[in-house]
Amino acid sequence: MKIVDLLNEDRIVLGIDAATKEDVWRILADTFVKSEAVSDVDAYLQDVKKREEHGTTGVGFGIAIPHAKSAAVIKPALAMGRLKNAVDVQSLDGTRADLFFLIAAPEKGEDIHLRALSKLARMLMHESFLKGLRQAATGREVREVIEANEV
Numbered sequence: 001m002k003i004v005d006l007l008n009e010d011r012i013v014l015g016i017d018a019a020t021k022e023d024v025w026r027i028l029a030d031t032f033v034k035s036e037a038v039s040d041v042d043a044y045l046q047d048v049k050k051r052e053e054h055g056t057t058g059v060g061f062g063i064a065i066p067h068a069k070s071a072a073v074i075k076p077a078l079a080m081g082r083l084k085n086a087v088d089v090q091s092l093d094g095t096r097a098d099l100f101f102l103i104a105a106p107e108k109g110e111d112i113h114l115r116a117l118s119k120l121a122r123m124l125m126h127e128s129f130l131k132g133l134r135q136a137a138t139g140r141e142v143r144e145v146i147e148a149n150e151v
Contacts, residue, residue: 058091
């Protein structure tokens, strides 16, 4: 499984103007519905919220990786958002997040969300990767940055 296989260009949203992490989740989850990866956005977001109650998905360095397994997920998917202004995600290092990766995984089946989390976490440790994501002007450029850094 490759990250770029889960992340279509139409699921990359740059320049998001949001006040809360929940606003970001909604914007990104709507891309799942448009690409027919999620059948019920409200049910999926409820599952994301339940997952978040177990601990923050703000991993630090301005990054959040909210995720959930849900019966509303038709097929595994990933969305990426970059915000105009970072929002509070109760991150472990206290930073506000400006980069979000939202992962949708079917309730039944393999733990693809855990594999995606692991791959993303390894890539996100590199400052050059983060810089590339923050400087990319288009969804295509974001995908190119990810492809160049994916092992």
